[in-house]
Amino acid sequence: MTMKRADNAISDLLRALQIDVITAFKTQVTTDWVDLDYVPEYNKLYYIVEGEGWLKVDGHEMYPAPGELCLMPAYTRQSYSVLANKRPFLKYWCHFTASIGPFDLFQWIGVPLKISIADQEEMTALFKLLVSLRASGSIISRLREKSIMLEIIARYLEHVPITILQHRSEELKRIQFIQEYIDGHMAESLRIEDMAKAAHLHPNYFIAYFKKHFGVPPLKYVSRKRADKAKFLLATTTHSIKEIADQIGFKETNHFAKFFRKETGQSPTEYRAQNSG
Structure with missing residues (x-):
């Protein structure tokens, strides 16, 4: 690592x-x-x-x-x-x-x-x-x-x-693998079953393991990461709202807009207007 x-x-x-x-x-x-x-x-x-x-x-x-x-x-x-x-x-x-x-x-x-x-x-x-x-x-x-x-x-x-x-390095490698899997599959559905399979863990154990180490359930963590990536893209690129929605796993722009407002309290357009350079 x-x-x-x-x-x-x-x-x-x-x-x-x-x-x-x-x-x-x-x-x-x-x-x-x-x-x-x-x-x-x-x-x-x-x-x-x-x-x-x-x-x-x-x-x-x-x-x-x-x-x-x-x-x-x-x-x-x-x-x-x-x-x-x-x-x-x-x-x-x-x-x-x-x-x-x-x-x-x-x-x-x-x-x-x-x-x-x-x-x-x-x-x-x-x-x-x-x-x-x-x-x-x-x-x-x-x-x-x-x-x-x-x-x-x-x-x-x-x-x-x-x-x-040293005795925590293997644990950290598994955590890092989970993080990278989520980052690399952000545009997909990211189901619990798929994440657990990639980490070679039973889904029920994966949920408990994830919450124990990250402090939140897997899907809540995924939502947070999607919101973070969306905020970054809105503030630093000229990608359209549709393009950004696609990159973080939303096929419908209106679903993305509802998700983003729930996570941030703002619409994507409002956030971009206030935070873009």
Whole structure:
């Protein structure tokens, strides 16, 4: 699988990303801060403000310094402790899940476990807001904390190389094959039976498998992809509405127009008028 194709597959999976912040605090660690060889079902981020300490993730030891952000992924064997005769950490920290289908984001991708933060003022402000939102009981805070958590994760990932974990590569190949089959047969009817047969899966299992990994049923995903392609063609080409309808599997222009309005809230002509260059 090429890097570009793998990136495309991961990008599509990210549409189903579900973020849940479990807890977030700013803590002055005490001298009895220690836990060894446990495997949490959630991710942890430590943003070190002051002090020293020791972390271990699946055999990889770290001694983070102030201004560094550390990731301890879910389902990895972890340990942590203070260091003798050293000032313990003052740190922002959070526990969270980042689910894509049946797996956590960091069960799909591999990233460095520690980075230095260039804009420490910005990162401090993000964590301070996350802690404040988590302490609130309002519905709006639950929504906003997901947004801030996503922003922190994005800040982390934009500064590190991302690789697809080897034990997930076969799974990703099947997902990528399904994506490419749908893209390559957009002008056809795209029945569940045909997609399942191409993926060598029973139709009932295919539906469950697809929803588990993409977060939506197959036909809803196909509709979304058809709408995306139609929007792209309307905005970037001079193809007629009939030609675009043909390319995404509609033989009748009026059926395409009804579909497009349902998906976007606009007619194809209205969308083109507002979005074409």
